[in-house]
Amino acid sequence: MTTTPDLSTNPAGHSREDAEKAAWAPVLALLQHEKRRVALLWQELGLTQPQGYALLHLSRLGPSSMASLAATMQCDASNITGLVDKLEARGLIVRKAHPQDRRVKLLVVTEAGEDAQKALRARMAKPPVHFSALTVKDLKTLHDILSKAAAAAPADPTIQ
Secondary structure: OOOOOOOOOOHHHOOHHHHHHHHHHHHHHHHHHHHHHHHHHHHHOOOOHHHHHHHHHHHHHOOEEHHHHHHHHOOOHHHHHHHHHHHHHOOOEEEEEOOOOOOOEEEEEOHHHHHHHHHHHHHHHOOOHHHHHOOHHHHHHHHHHHHHHHHHOOOOOOOO
């Protein structure tokens, strides 16, 4: 098990790698907490995580084939069928014939689906309650630091 270096005692006495690990540990903890919070939000809407992701992707992409959705979600097309069936049964999406190729079915978000994804996005955009522990100055600093890190992130993430 890897331990997280404590930079509070002597920050200058640690390597860059130690500093990166120490900075990443609380970010990872917050990401894990947010993943659980988002799962609960989906649950409130009666959706599983994959269903929620599918609905958000379709809402962002517009009418899409099942193959396109599978590629976006980075899964096999066979996994999409069950998700689509459940979303369609709930009236959140419909299948429509592709205008140029009737063999292809497009997945289209319904008005109820748009309402659900808007509710989900609004809830996800609400900052987590633990941000109340930070001052406005802390929040500004956090914003600036995370914005700088986000700007340096590669467009196509790879596992290192």
